[in-house]
Amino acid sequence: MNEDTAGLTAQDTAPFRRLHPLSILMKSTTMLGRNIIAIIVLHFSLFDRNIAYTLLAALALITLVAGVTALIWSRFTYQVTDREIRIKSGLLNRNNRSIPFDRIQDVSLEQNLFSRFLGLMTVKLETGAGGGDDDGQLDALARPDAEMLRDTIRDYKDGLSADETAADDRLVAAETPPLFAMDNRRILIAGLFNFSFVLLAIFGAVAQNLDFLLPDGFFDPRRWIEALPEQEAINSISSEIRIIGALAAILSLVTIGLVSGIVATFVREYGFRLDLVDTGQRGFRRRRGLFTRTDMVMPIHRVQAAILQTGPVRACFGWYHLKFTSLAGDANGETDHSAAPCARLAEIDPILDQCGIHQAPLDLEFGRVNPAFWWRKAVFAGLIITAIALGTGFFLHPGFQAISLLALPVLLILFLNWRHHQYALDDSQIYVRSGWWRRKLTILPLRKIQSIDISQSPLDHPLDLATITLGIAGGSAIRPLKIEAIGFAKAMDLRHRLLSRITMPPTAG
Amino acid sequence: MIIRAAILLLVAVVAEIALRLQLGVEPGMVLIPVILFAALIVFILPGRIYRRWGYDMGDEQLRILRGFLWRTDTIVPFNRIQHIDVAQGPLQRLFGLSTLIVHTAGTHNSIVTLPGLATANAEEMRDTIKDHIRQDMI
Numbered sequence: 001m002n003e004d005t006a007g008l009t010a011q012d013t014a015p016f017r018r019l020h021p022l023s024i025l026m027k028s029t030t031m032l033g034r035n036i037i038a039i040i041v042l043h044f045s046l047f048d049r050n051i052a053y054t055l056l057a058a059l060a061l062i063t064l065v066a067g068v069t070a071l072i073w074s075r076f077t078y079q080v081t082d083r084e085i086r087i088k089s090g091l092l093n094r095n096n097r098s099i100p101f102d103r104i105q106d107v108s109l110e111q112n113l114f115s116r117f118l119g120l121m122t123v124k125l126e127t128g129a130g131g132g133d134d135d136g137q138l139d140a141l142a143r144p145d146a147e148m149l150r151d152t153i154r155d156y157k158d159g160l161s162a163d164e165t166a167a168d169d170r171l172v173a174a175e176t177p178p179l180f181a182m183d184n185r186r187i188l189i190a191g192l193f194n195f196s197f198v199l200l201a202i203f204g205a206v207a208q209n210l211d212f213l214l215p216d217g218f219f220d221p222r223r224w225i226e227a228l229p230e231q232e233a234i235n236s237i238s239s240e241i242r243i244i245g246a247l248a249a250i251l252s253l254v255t256i257g258l259v260s261g262i263v264a265t266f267v268r269e270y271g272f273r274l275d276l277v278d279t280g281q282r283g284f285r286r287r288r289g290l291f292t293r294t295d296m297v298m299p300i301h302r303v304q305a306a307i308l309q310t311g312p313v314r315a316c317f318g319w320y321h322l323k324f325t326s327l328a329g330d331a332n333g334e335t336d337h338s339a340a341p342c343a344r345l346a347e348i349d350p351i352l353d354q355c356g357i358h359q360a361p362l363d364l365e366f367g368r369v370n371p372a373f374w375w376r377k378a379v380f381a382g383l384i385i386t387a388i389a390l391g392t393g394f395f396l397h398p399g400f401q402a403i404s405l406l407a408l409p410v411l412l413i414l415f416l417n418w419r420h421h422q423y424a425l426d427d428s429q430i431y432v433r434s435g436w437w438r439r440k441l442t443i444l445p446l447r448k449i450q451s452i453d454i455s456q457s458p459l460d461h462p463l464d465l466a467t468i469t470l471g472i473a474g475g476s477a478i479r480p481l482k483i484e485a486i487g488f489a490k491a492m493d494l495r496h497r498l499l500s501r502i503t504m505p506p507t508a509g
Numbered sequence: 510m511i512i513r514a515a516i517l518l519l520v521a522v523v524a525e526i527a528l529r530l531q532l533g534v535e536p537g538m539v540l541i542p543v544i545l546f547a548a549l550i551v552f553i554l555p556g557r558i559y560r561r562w563g564y565d566m567g568d569e570q571l572r573i574l575r576g577f578l579w580r581t582d583t584i585v586p587f588n589r590i591q592h593i594d595v596a597q598g599p600l601q602r603l604f605g606l607s608t609l610i611v612h613t614a615g616t617h618n619s620i621v622t623l624p625g626l627a628t629a630n631a632e633e634m635r636d637t638i639k640d641h642i643r644q645d646m647i
Contacts, residue, residue: 327614450589450615455581471615480617495584499570502586 108296121146182272190342191262366422373485374418514547587641607631
């Protein structure tokens with residue numbers, strides 16, 4: 001009784017607070033940044049390069065944006081009581097949300113480049129409810145306030161009173177050696193395998209937005225077709241030079257891919273550090289980011305499954321990417337939490353140990369699925385490719401029949417995918433491997449299985465095959481954990497073995 | 510099913526008319542196969558699909574079978590169930606039927622439904638399952 005009334009009074013008296021005033025500056029700047037291209041476009045088009053009009057429009061925009069942002073700021077208040085956080089927001093549609101600490105899965109702190117200058121931090125509260133950012137976001141607080149809020153929530157979950165522990169456990173976390181950290185050399189290695197054309201896409205987007213700077217009709221194919229006759233000039237060049245030119249083009253593409261991969265990885269993973277925080281409730285604390293620095297704590301008992309990702313080349317060098325499936329998704333729409341982007345197996349072991357997951361023992365035998373997994377798809381792919389090749393070859397140009405050559409690599413990839421789709425079961429965990437290019441090993445503790453499906457499509461009936469789908473809390477809804485093309489009797493047997501271990505009284509967690 | 514078949518027939522009639530006006534196809538080229546198909550959907554499939562629906566309340570788990578061409582066999586252990594609904598649509602109320610809806614924490618299969626149970630039956634199943642639900646399962 002006493003505690004209850006005390007709780008009530010604390011709730012009533014807790015002050016309503018506002019976000020940090022500097023966040024107005026921050027938000028309006030980002031919003032202006034988005035509109036600056038519009039202003040530039042207007043400058044060239046509607047205002048006919050009249051600088052006075054443009055300045056006037058810019059001024060109007062700035063006042064409007066700043067005014068609205070300030071208004072929104074003034075109507076946004078939050079209240080931290082001893083068991084929940086309440087957020088009141090909205091100009092016209094008032095919204096009064098209360099998030100009990102019990103329901104908060106993750107608290108992450110985020111700083112981008114600009115907010116780091118201003119000493120601000122964004123607090124994101126994940127409740128595991130669908131809909132990403134809408135859960136609860138305080139954008140932004142002064143850094144000490146944000147850290148205190150995180151510690152309040154964490155302490156509540158530890159069952160501590162929120163007073164004295166907050167300050168010193170931060171110190172402890174800073175002193176202990178990290179569970180896993182990446183230096184610049186490691187990030188470079190990770191980047192090498194992160195081959196991507198992101199930069200190319202960005203250049204493309206910029207070119208699209210700035211196309212008024214390019215000569216008229218730059219994207220008009222007719223113009224280029226007209227320019228084609230000049231190709232005759234190129235044809236007269238010796239074949240060696242042409243080959244060199246083609247090689248140079250390929251090389252530059254590869255370089256762009258490599259460089260953009262490295263840059264993207266550096267931006268995301270710079271200063272990567274995974275710590276173990278242990279204040280009654282153990283959790284992983286991850287800090288990373290070059291411009292946008294994120295600081296996230298994930299309680300260990302929320303870890304549902306571990307995923308080890310690698311590729312054919314990476315596997316040769318022994319590098320793996322460790323991810324955890326947890327109830328709440330990671331930032332940027334990733335469904336799994338990255339825990340070690342580029343690590344050796346020996347480095348991954350201690351991290352897995354912390355959450356009671358172990359690697360597959362060396363003598364564990366992985367079972368392959370039925371070969372129908374690849375030849376059935378191969379038959380369809382072959383039919384489709386042949387149809388396309390014949391169709392285009394017949395109607396358009398006989399040269400298109402060369403499309404049928406595509407069938408070879410497609411068949412090869414399907415076959416390799418089958419070779420790499422394997423599963424194994426031991427006393428407490430199930431292991432599923434999939435993919436040849438994106439190799440993925442999922443380690444799922446049996447006690448985390450929520451449901452088991454055995455499904456058969458019409459094509460499965462004659463071959464007596466089935467697909468097993470395991471329901472896990474969290475992870476991707478589009479690509480759930482599956483064992484495909486396994487014999488029906490085998491599937492039933494596997495499920496029986498899984499169930500006999502699930503329905504036993506579950507161990508803690 | 511009947512509604513789906515009706516929509517299909519409507520589309521077929523439109524297609525038939527359009528094709529006859531545009532290309533002068535023989536009457537019935539489109540309509541007759543579609544009518545046959547619709548008859549299949551209305552008269553034969555529902556029975557088959559109904560026969561494939563099945564459930565089994567074990568001591569520890571709920572097993573649900575469904576599907577005629579795409580068959581699925583789902584097992585949800587009781588101690589993984591988060592909460593349960595017993596739902597009734599207007600048509601179902603007319604016939605005294607209910608749908609049992611089971612929610613799990615999984616992202617895949619977060620909602621498992623079992624339609625067409627007698628209401629008393631569904632409520633009884635709910636109460637059985639309820640006893641197995643404990644907190645802190647995640």
